[in-house]
Amino acid sequence: MNIKETLLKAKNEKYAIPQFNINNLEWAKYILEVCEEEKSPVFLGVSSGAAKYMGGFDVIVGMVNGLKKDLNITVPVMLHLDHATTFELCKDAVDAGFDSIMFDGSKGSYEDNIKTTNEVKNYLKGQLLEAEIGKIGGEEDGIANELYFTSVEEAEDFISKTNIDMLAPALGSVHGIYKGEPDIKLDIMKEISDKTNMPLVLHGGSGIPEEILKQAVQNGICKANFNTELQLGWHKAVLEFVENNKDVYDPRKVISSGEEGLKNVAREYIRILGSKGKA
Ligand code: 13P
Numbered sequence: 001m002n003i004k005e006t007l008l009k010a011k012n013e014k015y016a017i018p019q020f021n022i023n024n025l026e027w028a029k030y031i032l033e034v035c036e037e038e039k040s041p042v043f044l045g046v047s048s049g050a051a052k053y054m055g056g057f058d059v060i061v062g063m064v065n066g067l068k069k070d071l072n073i074t075v076p077v078m079l080h081l082d083h084a085t086t087f088e089l090c091k092d093a094v095d096a097g098f099d100s101i102m103f104d105g106s107k108g109s110y111e112d113n114i115k116t117t118n119e120v121k122n123y124l125k126g127q128l129l130e131a132e133i134g135k136i137g138g139e140e141d142g143i144a145n146e147l148y149f150t151s152v153e154e155a156e157d158f159i160s161k162t163n164i165d166m167l168a169p170a171l172g173s174v175h176g177i178y179k180g181e182p183d184i185k186l187d188i189m190k191e192i193s194d195k196t197n198m199p200l201v202l203h204g205g206s207g208i209p210e211e212i213l214k215q216a217v218q219n220g221i222c223k224a225n226f227n228t229e230l231q232l233g234w235h236k237a238v239l240e241f242v243e244n245n246k247d248v249y250d251p252r253k254v255i256s257s258g259e260e261g262l263k264n265v266a267r268e269y270i271r272i273l274g275s276k277g278k279a
Contacts, residue, residue, distance in 0.1 A: 003099055003128055004165060006041055006076050010222040011199045015274035019043035019080060019201075020266055021227035023050050026255050027262070028064055031230075032073050034266045040275040041076040043100060045225060046093075047083055057081075057096035065097075075279035078128070082225070090120045094127055102130040102168070110154075117162045130223075133158050134170030136203045147174065149185065155192045166199045166223060167192075173204035176228050182208050186219050193220025201225065205269070206232075213272050224273055229265050237261030 001009070010017050018035075022028045022044050035042040046060055054060055064079050080100040081093040090101050103120045105113030110133075117131045133154055137147030150169035159167065169192055171185040193200055200220045205213065206228035213224065241248075241257030248254060270276050 001076070002126075003076065003078050006078075007128065007166065007199050007222060010041075010275070010278070011220070013278075014218060015278055016202070016217045016222050016224045017041045017043060017078075017275055017278075018205075018266070018269050018273055019045040019082070019223055019225040020230060020269075021045035021047065021050065021082060021225070022060075023231075024054060025063060025067075026259070027230070029067055029071070030259055030262050031266055032064075032067055032071055032077065034263045034270070035075050035077070035279070036071070036073050038267060038270045038276045039075060039279045040270045040277075041078070041279045043078045043080040043223060043225075045080050045082040045227065046098075047227075048081075048085070048089055051081075051093075057093050057098065061097040080128075080130075083132075087116055087119050087123075091123055094124060098127060100128040100130070102132070104132045104168075106132040106135050106170070110158075114158065114161050117164060121163050128165040129163075130166040130168060130201055131158070131162060131164045132168040132170070132203075136168065136170045136173060136175060138174030138176040138204055147172070150188070150192070152188060152191045152195060155198075156196055159196050159198055164198070166201050167196075168201040168203055173202055173208065175204045176206070178207040182212065184208065184212055184216065186212070186215050189216060189221070190219040199223065205229075210272050213269075217273060224269070226265075226269055229269075230262050233261040233265035234258035235261075 020031045078099045081098050083104040084090045090103050105116050134150030135148035172183045199222045202221045202224040205224045205226040238258040
């Protein structure tokens, strides 16, 4: 099955493939191990900031390919560039061997968003393309964004003018930690899905209650992104370890003390999204 078919299968069968964002070798390894155990397909999300942190796109492609081979990973793994705000970043990730690209032109004008989305599409060599309209709020790579809701009309118009594979509409989810209860516009989500039949992506998955995530999947979400909760799960376990083991300085022991904390979060989202056993 190619990656487009993997995505459409999720949409048709009403489950969602998780996107777990990676920050380093350990993150990638732990996530691949969990997804293999749970037999879940996965998008490994890489923000531009995380790409820079890890050394660059070539490092990441080499690392992920090496892990897949050495750990005998058999589930579909889509290495995905998250929130690239320029054509050049998308081009570089394609050239390095990424499988899936998100061009995020939501900060510029609507017309420019359409124009650059199409330029990226024309450059692709078989990769999936995700675009964002409206503005997803919260913080991404330390930069705060305002929230601006996507309308059904805008989604229909954008899709008719671009040839994208997935759309991330801004419907109330935010990146990072929610202030109060998340207010996700599930009715608009369903209307966009019904009218366009486009695979929809939920950003800012961390902190959204289970019932809302499940409804979002029923309403057309077939890829859901998680970053912050993985970090929090890892951090809590590492803090506990460090407090009790102040004299341990081996980085392998310190970093891997968060392994189960991170893996438990990933396992829980795989269960909620219904992607367990779908690989
Ligand atoms: P969270 O950090 O809120 O889970 O968001 C992740 C995300 O949407 C990445 O694109």
